[in-house]
Amino acid sequence: MHVTTKLQTEPVDLPAEARRLAGQARAASWKLAGVGGRQRNEVLRSLADLLEERTDHLVQANGRDLDLAGESGASEAFVGKLRIGPPDVATMAAAVRRIGDQTDPVGQVIEGSVRPNGLRLEKVRVPLGVILIIYESRPNVTCDAAALCLKAGNATILRGGKEAAHSNAVIAEAVRDALEAQGLDRDTVQLVQTSDRALVGELLKRNKEIDVVIPRGGAGLIRAVVEQSHIPVIKHFDGICHVYVDRHALELPEGQAAAICVNAKAQRPGVCNAAETLLFHEAAAPILRETGRRLRDAGVEIRGCELTRQILESAEPATEDDWSTEYLDKIVSIRVVSSLADAVEHINRHGSGHTDAILTADIASADAFVAAVDSANVMVNCSTRFSDGGEYGLGAEIGISTDKLHARGPMGAADLTTYKWVVRGDGQVRQ
Amino acid sequence: MHVTTKLQTEPVDLPAEARRLAGQARAASWKLAGVGGRQRNEVLRSLADLLEERTDHLVQANGRDLDLAGESGASEAFVGKLRIGPPDVATMAAAVRRIGDQTDPVGQVIEGSVRPNGLRLEKVRVPLGVILIIYESRPNVTCDAAALCLKAGNATILRGGKEAAHSNAVIAEAVRDALEAQGLDRDTVQLVQTSDRALVGELLKRNKEIDVVIPRGGAGLIRAVVEQSHIPVIKHFDGICHVYVDRHALELPEGQAAAICVNAKAQRPGVCNAAETLLFHEAAAPILRETGRRLRDAGVEIRGCELTRQILESAEPATEDDWSTEYLDKIVSIRVVSSLADAVEHINRHGSGHTDAILTADIASADAFVAAVDSANVMVNCSTRFSDGGEYGLGAEIGISTDKLHARGPMGAADLTTYKWVVRGDGQVRQ
Numbered sequence: 001m002h003v004t005t006k007l008q009t010e011p012v013d014l015p016a017e018a019r020r021l022a023g024q025a026r027a028a029s030w031k032l033a034g035v036g037g038r039q040r041n042e043v044l045r046s047l048a049d050l051l052e053e054r055t056d057h058l059v060q061a062n063g064r065d066l067d068l069a070g071e072s073g074a075s076e077a078f079v080g081k082l083r084i085g086p087p088d089v090a091t092m093a094a095a096v097r098r099i100g101d102q103t104d105p106v107g108q109v110i111e112g113s114v115r116p117n118g119l120r121l122e123k124v125r126v127p128l129g130v131i132l133i134i135y136e137s138r139p140n141v142t143c144d145a146a147a148l149c150l151k152a153g154n155a156t157i158l159r160g161g162k163e164a165a166h167s168n169a170v171i172a173e174a175v176r177d178a179l180e181a182q183g184l185d186r187d188t189v190q191l192v193q194t195s196d197r198a199l200v201g202e203l204l205k206r207n208k209e210i211d212v213v214i215p216r217g218g219a220g221l222i223r224a225v226v227e228q229s230h231i232p233v234i235k236h237f238d239g240i241c242h243v244y245v246d247r248h249a250l251e252l253p254e255g256q257a258a259a260i261c262v263n264a265k266a267q268r269p270g271v272c273n274a275a276e277t278l279l280f281h282e283a284a285a286p287i288l289r290e291t292g293r294r295l296r297d298a299g300v301e302i303r304g305c306e307l308t309r310q311i312l313e314s315a316e317p318a319t320e321d322d323w324s325t326e327y328l329d330k331i332v333s334i335r336v337v338s339s340l341a342d343a344v345e346h347i348n349r350h351g352s353g354h355t356d357a358i359l360t361a362d363i364a365s366a367d368a369f370v371a372a373v374d375s376a377n378v379m380v381n382c383s384t385r386f387s388d389g390g391e392y393g394l395g396a397e398i399g400i401s402t403d404k405l406h407a408r409g410p411m412g413a414a415d416l417t418t419y420k421w422v423v424r425g426d427g428q429v430r431q
Numbered sequence: 432m433h434v435t436t437k438l439q440t441e442p443v444d445l446p447a448e449a450r451r452l453a454g455q456a457r458a459a460s461w462k463l464a465g466v467g468g469r470q471r472n473e474v475l476r477s478l479a480d481l482l483e484e485r486t487d488h489l490v491q492a493n494g495r496d497l498d499l500a501g502e503s504g505a506s507e508a509f510v511g512k513l514r515i516g517p518p519d520v521a522t523m524a525a526a527v528r529r530i531g532d533q534t535d536p537v538g539q540v541i542e543g544s545v546r547p548n549g550l551r552l553e554k555v556r557v558p559l560g561v562i563l564i565i566y567e568s569r570p571n572v573t574c575d576a577a578a579l580c581l582k583a584g585n586a587t588i589l590r591g592g593k594e595a596a597h598s599n600a601v602i603a604e605a606v607r608d609a610l611e612a613q614g615l616d617r618d619t620v621q622l623v624q625t626s627d628r629a630l631v632g633e634l635l636k637r638n639k640e641i642d643v644v645i646p647r648g649g650a651g652l653i654r655a656v657v658e659q660s661h662i663p664v665i666k667h668f669d670g671i672c673h674v675y676v677d678r679h680a681l682e683l684p685e686g687q688a689a690a691i692c693v694n695a696k697a698q699r700p701g702v703c704n705a706a707e708t709l710l711f712h713e714a715a716a717p718i719l720r721e722t723g724r725r726l727r728d729a730g731v732e733i734r735g736c737e738l739t740r741q742i743l744e745s746a747e748p749a750t751e752d753d754w755s756t757e758y759l760d761k762i763v764s765i766r767v768v769s770s771l772a773d774a775v776e777h778i779n780r781h782g783s784g785h786t787d788a789i790l791t792a793d794i795a796s797a798d799a800f801v802a803a804v805d806s807a808n809v810m811v812n813c814s815t816r817f818s819d820g821g822e823y824g825l826g827a828e829i830g831i832s833t834d835k836l837h838a839r840g841p842m843g844a845a846d847l848t849t850y851k852w853v854v855r856g857d858g859q860v861r862q
Contacts, residue, residue, distance in 0.1 A: 408850055421839075424812065
């Protein structure tokens, strides 16, 4: 460990700064381990109140971020994600209150038994400890992530995008004030505002103090975090979701399959659970024709395989890349397959393990699809757009995991916990 | 992707070899996803039978490994771990049969609900997929790991130590023959026998095909795997376990606390759940005195802090390093502390998050310890030696995780699964 003489003009000693931040978070997490759910919920209620009280202040700070974004020539879409108006503050506060009202995952006994030797065994949910959240420009993540981590009893280090620096500072201050108001350590939630990317690299080495990293943002951010991190990462890469229209979809109520396809693609194309590829059994050509018409009516561009283009003449030709592309836009790729097995093979090869649906009236087809598709969410006769923590009844969601370890699919507060085996005896020794 | 012209004399193209092995495992895992528990259990029964039938053959192959170990001047302890006699084969076969008899984790519905819109939601246990096990010289790991992974519906790539190459080859052949006898793909279990460490490095890059890596062995092996791997790792580092003798241990039945301390340290000192450090509240000096006497009778060397040495005069002085050392031997470090909080602070600072126990008659002390100690297993009034999958009733154990994500503490077959959200509707679209 090297010592630097700190001069005002000298750059920050990044390893020392990372050690300090992580050490404070670890210490705060140990203190928080002794704090009950009622008190954690009080913090959330205080936070919601403070956000509302500080609406003007937050909107002003956000205005500064918007001005800077405008000066740097940011796109309209980018500015849209960054903008916070008074209704957005109210939405944020309401979300925090809802998190406060959710069931407390901490302390739940997952399983338990009495062993033949009299030992009483319990597997009890406990907080993970310290969570590092790395995210991009949406300032509401500062609030949502801090609240959800706190709900599950975790200390948090938040590393937001510099584009939202002024907004994030006001939100984080409200969180820390709410903690202090309830007699808890302000450093339970820390916001990292330096624009120095190297500090993130140093934080990603602190695997003694930080238990898990959750990156939220584009694939580039996530890949960078995964490559650098010495700490386990829970991640969500692409959402390349599929709807497979089985031959037995013809037996579904008239129009149902086409309606689901259009909903999955076009109801909100920019989100991860929107469909990117539709697969049609060759016998389902009538549904393909109807779906094509309705997609065009919804303004969706279609890129099809050769067989698709024989049926939908206006479709553009799909290239090999189309099968692995998350458009996040009003574009869809369509392929005609000759069997359910081919559809499964396509999904497992080109998909991202996020959400895939089959539309069919046939039990055997549905069961085969559900068993064989290796994805976090597998659906029968509904839109992929339902793949969401709120829709699943998990409450607020920290993200949708496409990993297989720890958590898969929509992640709620319970997924921000681990467990501890508690064993109580009355003098047992092992023979 | 480059193409090499394969000549007999040319070295193997390691990236291609890793791709081939991982691809075969992935394909086998997808086939296995459709195979029911009954058939998987039949494979395990066939394997147990084949192992018994091939006892002589296995013992002979093991003899070649032992000869080579002898020639290379291996230690007696090393040879002891490597040796397989006919009773060891019987033990292995019995373990495989027990795994076959365990409850099948695959297909268990972890939770489920019907959503207000009529969607039926199930969170269903499914196999992880492909597991890479990297281990050292004990050949029985080949059998145990393959059987437990198969129980949970996973394909496995086994990378054993080269010292056990002949033994491992016979065991792996029995596993593959058992798979074939039940009509399953032999490549469901593959053994990697090349001594080239670089191949392991290439396998650790195959994160599209391999879902998780489990290293089993010393800390050096585990650290190397963690540093190289692009695939999530479930690991078990050190077992630096503690027993804290509270001031209220004086109110426990006469002799109980000392008996537990001695059992935790000396009953089997070479394993990860044996205690390495004993902490005594300063008021518990009478128990420290008794424990010291009984430890010496059991041949255990004591290294103590200054206060310990005032009570146990024959104790050697402990250095700072002693508090962070896993002796795996008849050595114990002892520290006197002035409060439960100091004991917790010592454990969270120096421990490895494996297993820690408090001995006390006081409910408040027990509760405070259980809440504050950040370890996988926290025990009250029993020996740390009970931290074990068999003792917990989990059946066979693939290891003891000191991670917090996915699995913590003893890991059984259920910890070799993930889950899938299955959503069934009747035409729902999102508004």
